[in-house]
Each structure stands twice: as C-alpha cells, then as structure tokens.
Amino acid sequence: MRISRMSRAGRLRLTGYAALQLLLSVPALVLFVVDVAAMVLSILVVGVPLLMVLLPVTRWFARVHRTMAGVVLGVDVPASYLPYDSARGVARLRIAAADPMTWRDLAWLVAAMPLAFTASLTVLVLFAPVVTGVVWWYAVGPLMYYRSRADQWLLAFGTTERLEQRVEVLTETRNQSLDSAAAELRRIERDLHDGAQARLASLGMTLGMAAELVERDPETARRMLTEARETSSAALGDLRDVVHGIHPPVLADRGLTAAVEALALDLPIPVEVGGDAPSGLPAPVESAAYFAVAECLANVAKHARASRAWVEVGQAAGLLSVVVGDDGRGGADPTSGTGMRGVARRLAAFDGTMRVSSPKGGPTLVTLEVPCDSSSPRTTPSSETG
Incomplete structure (x- = not known):
C-alpha cells in the first residue's frame, strides 16, 4: 500500500487497524505482566501449566x-x-524458552502499550473531529507505517539475523549429513565384511578343494561345486541387499510411489499406498524420502501394534509431501528414539521437515515434507550425503 496514493478506503482501513491495536494494547500489557509472573512461578513448578496456556495466547497476539x-x-x-x-508439556516450554522469537514477543508486549497510545491513539484522535480531518488524511498513512515498522522490527528477524540463523542451520545439517554418511559407510563395510566377503572367501576355499578332488574323488568334487554354486547365489543376494540399502533399483527404475509400494509388500500388516509423487524428482530428494518412509514403516511394524497402515504421497507448493499413518496404539515420541531422529536429520539435509501427531490410542500420522524444486541448491546431486 503506497501512502502517497492511498484511497479513502485505505485510510479508513488503517484507522480500523489503529482502533484494534488500541483495543488490544491493554490486554497486551496485562498479558505481559501475567507472562512474567508465570515465568517466576515456574521455578516452583506452579507457573508451568500457566505458561503452557499463555504461550499460545501470546503468539496469537503477536x-x-x-x-x-x-x-x-x-x-x-x-x-x-x-x-x-x-x-x-515441559519439552515444548524448553523449546519456546530457547527460541529468540519468544523473547522478542515479550519485548514487543512491553512496547505495544506506548506504541498504541502514541501512534494508534493519535490516529483516532485526529479522525474524530472535523477540524482535524485534513491532518488525519495526511497523517494516518505515515503514523501507521512507522508503527508497523516498529512491529516488524520487534516481531520479525532482520536480514542479518535470518542469515545468521541460516548459517547455523546449514552448519548443523552439514554436520548431521557427514555423521550420517560416515555411519552409512560403516554399515556398508560391515554388511560386506559379514556377508558377501565371508561367503566369497568360503567360495574360494570350496572351489580350491574341489579342484584338488576332481580327479581323485569326482563325486565329492561335484558336491562341493554344488555347494559353491549355492554359496555364490547367497553372496549375490547379500550384494543385492547392500545395493538396495544404498539406492534401491526399483526407486531408480519406477519412481518413489512404486518403491514405497514394494516396501509395503514386505510388512506384516496391510499398507495402503495412495497418491503419486511428482515426476522429475531430484534423485537425492527421492532417495531421502524413500528411506524416511522405510524407517517410518519399520517403526509401525515394530512398535505401533497396528492392524493397518497407509502412505499418501503428493505435492503442494513446491514440496514433496508424504504422510505415513497407522491405527496403532499411538504415543509415538520422535525425541525418544534414534530412528525418528534419523529421519528428521535425513530430511533436514534437504531443508525438509518431519511432523508427528500421535495421541494416546492413535492414530499416528507422520508428515514428511521436502522441497522438490530441481533448481534448489539443496536438491542437486552434489547435495547427496547418504
């Protein structure tokens, strides 16, 4: 809205905002006093339930x-x-207490009262009498503009602060990605050493003994060759399992939805897969989403005591969205186990998020969202870290 070209309707709307801000200024001040009192009382635990109620109210005002x-x-x-x-519960309060925006909200509550009684009240005073109508016409725009700039300064981070936060997030996700990549390499090494490598070593020994016996004891040599063929098939299966853990062939050949359907077939409970993934997904995003869904379905099979589960794949506003749900006992806590934290870390490497809704008694819904714009620097192949 340009002040110089503002219409009468625009000025009336700004005056309405001023009236609303003035109306909310007194409860805002009361809310600040109660917030501070609850924080003091929280030392004695008494204020904790009060803070759990006041926090969303304060954020609504802001x-x-x-x-x-x-x-x-x-x-x-x-x-x-x-x-x-x-x-x-208390975990939510801890996150809020560590959030700089929470303290900005409190600082804003202190500033809201004088700001309202200077800018907003001045607008209303000028609007009421006929004599000051001309002054109101020219003053309402600048007054509300600077009042809103003050709100913006208190209630939102500036460019420098946003960049600093972004650097912190990138540093954290980079470290998590490096840790995940190192753990993945150790897993692959362990699987190869304990599986295919051991079988291939046994295969070599069996073939060597069969070669020595082929003339002296052809029947025993034949049995050993049969055993060697079985060992080679098992080794090939181990190698396929390792490859599947790195990047499943079905994911590369048929896409995310088909790969999730293949996952669902291996679960001991029926899993309904719906929706469809957008075409042309960057390979790192597709892989991250696949392994995140695999971990969620594994958790369902292990812990949920569910009779059925479902996976819904879709896209909205440039985000790949996957919802994994089950009708189990609920009560899933993403902070208590390494599996769900691993899912969150995997998605965070691509600016993705995980949300969990799991009330006692179920159902449990895990919503996974990952930016899927192929032009995003976080979804290019060089971003893949495992």
Whole structure:
C-alpha cells in the first residue's frame, strides 16, 4: 500500500487497524505482566501449566499484529518460531524458552502499550473531529507505517539475523549429513565384511578343494561345486541387499510411489499406498524420502501394534509431501528414539521437515515434507550425503 496514493478506503482501513491495536494494547500489557509472573512461578513448578496456556495466547497476539503490519507495509512479516509441534508439556516450554522469537514477543508486549497510545491513539484522535480531518488524511498513512515498522522490527528477524540463523542451520545439517554418511559407510563395510566377503572367501576355499578332488574323488568334487554354486547365489543376494540399502533399483527404475509400494509388500500388516509423487524428482530428494518412509514403516511394524497402515504421497507448493499413518496404539515420541531422529536429520539435509501427531490410542500420522524444486541448491546431486 503506497501512502502517497492511498484511497479513502485505505485510510479508513488503517484507522480500523489503529482502533484494534488500541483495543488490544491493554490486554497486551496485562498479558505481559501475567507472562512474567508465570515465568517466576515456574521455578516452583506452579507457573508451568500457566505458561503452557499463555504461550499460545501470546503468539496469537503477536500473529494478529504481524498480519496488520504486513498489510500496511505490503510485505510478509514472518514469525520464524522454532518448530515444537511434535513436543509436549515441559519439552515444548524448553523449546519456546530457547527460541529468540519468544523473547522478542515479550519485548514487543512491553512496547505495544506506548506504541498504541502514541501512534494508534493519535490516529483516532485526529479522525474524530472535523477540524482535524485534513491532518488525519495526511497523517494516518505515515503514523501507521512507522508503527508497523516498529512491529516488524520487534516481531520479525532482520536480514542479518535470518542469515545468521541460516548459517547455523546449514552448519548443523552439514554436520548431521557427514555423521550420517560416515555411519552409512560403516554399515556398508560391515554388511560386506559379514556377508558377501565371508561367503566369497568360503567360495574360494570350496572351489580350491574341489579342484584338488576332481580327479581323485569326482563325486565329492561335484558336491562341493554344488555347494559353491549355492554359496555364490547367497553372496549375490547379500550384494543385492547392500545395493538396495544404498539406492534401491526399483526407486531408480519406477519412481518413489512404486518403491514405497514394494516396501509395503514386505510388512506384516496391510499398507495402503495412495497418491503419486511428482515426476522429475531430484534423485537425492527421492532417495531421502524413500528411506524416511522405510524407517517410518519399520517403526509401525515394530512398535505401533497396528492392524493397518497407509502412505499418501503428493505435492503442494513446491514440496514433496508424504504422510505415513497407522491405527496403532499411538504415543509415538520422535525425541525418544534414534530412528525418528534419523529421519528428521535425513530430511533436514534437504531443508525438509518431519511432523508427528500421535495421541494416546492413535492414530499416528507422520508428515514428511521436502522441497522438490530441481533448481534448489539443496536438491542437486552434489547435495547427496547418504
């Protein structure tokens, strides 16, 4: 919205925002006082339940003002909170306490009162009398603009802060990717050593003994050659398993949906696979999504006590979305086991996210989202780290 070309309707809307901000300023101040009191009481545990109620209320207040500031300024005013949807109880409060945006919200609550009584109240005072109508006409835009800039400064990170956060995220995901790649290499080495390598060594010894016996004891040599053929088939199976753990052939040949359907066939419970993955997915994204789904389905088979499960694959707003659900006992905690944390780390390497909804008694829904834009630097083949 350009101030110089603002219509009467635009000025009236800004005046309405000023009235709403003035109306919310008193409860905002009360909310700040109660927030501080609850934080003090949380030392004695008494304030913990109160904080669990006040936190979403405080964020609602901030969200309303972010929306108004975004409309006035004509730009998005993002919240940039740390995700805590999968956490519960005290764990959610710990995440919120470590979130810089939480403290910005509190600082904003302190500033909201004087800002409202200066900018917003001035707009309403100028709007009421006829004499000051001309002043209101020219002043409402600048007053609400600078008021909204103050909200933006308090309620959203600046460019430098966003870049610093981005660097921190990239550093963390890079380290996690390197750790995952090292663990994957150790797994491959162990599988080769304990499986195919041992069988091939046995095969070599069997062939050597058969060669010595072929003239003296042809029947024994024939049995040993039969045994060697069986050992070679088993070694080939071990190698196929290793290759499947690196990048399943069905994934490369038929795509993500077909690969997930193949996974579902191996589970002891019926799994319904629906939807379809977008075509032309970058190979690293496809692989990350596949192994994430594989881990989720393995968890269903091991822990959920479910009678059925389902996988829904789709795309929305440039994101590959996969929902893995089951009708089991629920209560899944992504922070308590290495499997789900491994899924989150694998997706984080591609700016992906994992959300878990698992109330007691079920159902459990695990939502996996990964950017699938082939032009994204995080989804190019060079980004693949295992």
